[in-house]
Amino acid sequence: MSEQIIYVCSDAVGETAEAVAKATLRQFASEHVKIKRFGHVKTEDEVIQIVAEAARTGGFISYTLVQPELRELMKQESFRWGVRAVDVMGPMMQAFVDTFGSSPKRKPGLLHSIDDEYYRRMEAIEFAVKYDDGKDARGFMQAQVVLIGVSRTSKTPLSIFLSHKGIKTANLPLMPEVRPPAELMPAPGRLIVGLTMQPEQLLHIRTERLKTLGLPGTAQYASMDRIMEELAYASSVMEAFGCPVIDVTNRAIEETAGLIIEQLS
Numbered sequence: 001m002s003e004q005i006i007y008v009c010s011d012a013v014g015e016t017a018e019a020v021a022k023a024t025l026r027q028f029a030s031e032h033v034k035i036k037r038f039g040h041v042k043t044e045d046e047v048i049q050i051v052a053e054a055a056r057t058g059g060f061i062s063y064t065l066v067q068p069e070l071r072e073l074m075k076q077e078s079f080r081w082g083v084r085a086v087d088v089m090g091p092m093m094q095a096f097v098d099t100f101g102s103s104p105k106r107k108p109g110l111l112h113s114i115d116d117e118y119y120r121r122m123e124a125i126e127f128a129v130k131y132d133d134g135k136d137a138r139g140f141m142q143a144q145v146v147l148i149g150v151s152r153t154s155k156t157p158l159s160i161f162l163s164h165k166g167i168k169t170a171n172l173p174l175m176p177e178v179r180p181p182a183e184l185m186p187a188p189g190r191l192i193v194g195l196t197m198q199p200e201q202l203l204h205i206r207t208e209r210l211k212t213l214g215l216p217g218t219a220q221y222a223s224m225d226r227i228m229e230e231l232a233y234a235s236s237v238m239e240a241f242g243c244p245v246i247d248v249t250n251r252a253i254e255e256t257a258g259l260i261i262e263q264l265s
Contacts, residue, residue: 199224
């Protein structure tokens with residue numbers, strides 16, 4: 001099958017339109033589809049060229065153009081060429097105007113302007129990397145969220161995801177041989193969350209992990225006896241802390257993060 005293309009077009013960076021396109025691709029068998037992004041589109045000629053290329057390749061366009069003249073030209077050109085073009089922000093902006101009677105600022109990239117929120121996210125990301133896997137117990141005292149659980153229960157990717165929301169997150173792997181540090185004890189202003197997983201799923205994940213490392217799948221790390229021992233120990237720690245516990249078996253990172261954010265609000 002020939003390659004298919006989704007054209008992402010924006011007068012800012014294009015992250016919003018690309019994120020929507022990627023979310024759509026995940027719903028389909030899309031191995032032959034690629035995304036081609038055009039950011040910082042400023043002129044009518046650029047819009048005309050993008051639509052013409054999409055017509056040539058048989059692709060479609062996802063766009064976020066806040067400048068009204070560019071947005072209108074995109075509609076006209078896509079109609080002229082018979083190219084499907086999806087206005088990602090237009091309907092939402094129009095709904096805002098119709099409902100609240102306000103006018104948009106029409107400033108490209110306003111969503112990604114460097115402000116206090118931006119720096120808060122950057123600080124949280126650096127924090128998550130620094131205090132990943134319990135590298136420094138002092139991080140537990142500064143964290144807003146501490147994730148605890150046995151190895152391969154998505155602690156690190158979840159920490160990074162939450163950090164992109166501006167939430168300072170640390171995590172600690174639980175092992176029967178190692179007692180939790182004193183710095184981890186529950187304290188006001190800090191949410192400890194336990195992550196668990198069904199043993200069969202954990203066994204599969206650990207076995208695959210050993211394969212990627214070139215190690216034998218017979219290692220104790222990927223034995224059911226060891227997994228059951230670790231899960232039982234982790235459960236006892238979580239019960240002692242009285243913390244909420246989330247079963248992450250077959251649960252998307254975004255879904256788990258949503259549950260944690262609800263606990264914070």
